[in-house]
Amino acid sequence: MTTTALSGLLDYLYGTLTPSNMRWIGERLIAHAKEEESNRLRPFTMEEIDSMLDEAEADFEAGNYLTNDEVFHHSK
Numbered sequence: 001m002t003t004t005a006l007s008g009l010l011d012y013l014y015g016t017l018t019p020s021n022m023r024w025i026g027e028r029l030i031a032h033a034k035e036e037e038s039n040r041l042r043p044f045t046m047e048e049i050d051s052m053l054d055e056a057e058a059d060f061e062a063g064n065y066l067t068n069d070e071v072f073h074h075s076k
Contacts, residue, residue, distance in 0.1 A: 013022065044052075059065060 013025070017025070
């Protein structure tokens with residue numbers, strides 16, 4: 001989202017929400033942002049890595065993959 005769009009949204013919220021509603025939304029946005037950041041920055045466990053590898057190997061055996069030609073065709 002652009003700064004202009006975010007500023008417009010913020011101005012709209014200032015004009016329509018009560019202070020307690022602003023606090024309520026702010027607290028939830030902060031909690032959600034912290035959760036997203038922690039999930040994004042969290043290293044994978046070996047169990048998660050093994051599971052992803054198992055899934056990738058099963059997809060490969062089932063023929064669910066792209067060839068080099070298909071990959072380069074999609075990038076154009």
